[in-house]
Amino acid sequence: MTPILLLIAGAAVFFWWNAARAAAERATQLGRNACEAAGVIWLDQSVQATGLRLRRDGQGRLGFERSFRFDYSYDGVQRHTGKLVLHGARLVSLAGPTRPDPIVSLH
Structure with a gap:
């Protein structure tokens, strides 16, 4: 019976690791896209996992909600941190780069 339990x-x-890798790849794609859309520099070319919790989605299904952070810069000097949250592969929230407002001259 022990070999069967070890196999299970x-x-x-393996499935836990595979789901975590897929979520990190999805978060990387979303972080990169957010930086491109805002016209900022995506630093380190990666995301870091910061949290994991069990949560229900809008249809009541139980699943994992994973949080990630990434760094970006408007000018290449100062670092800013963005955060995104995924429930499965679906983006739940994004707090990060925004396109800066143009400076209006009153001359």
């Missing part, structure tokens, strides 16, 4: 545990670990 190994499969569970």
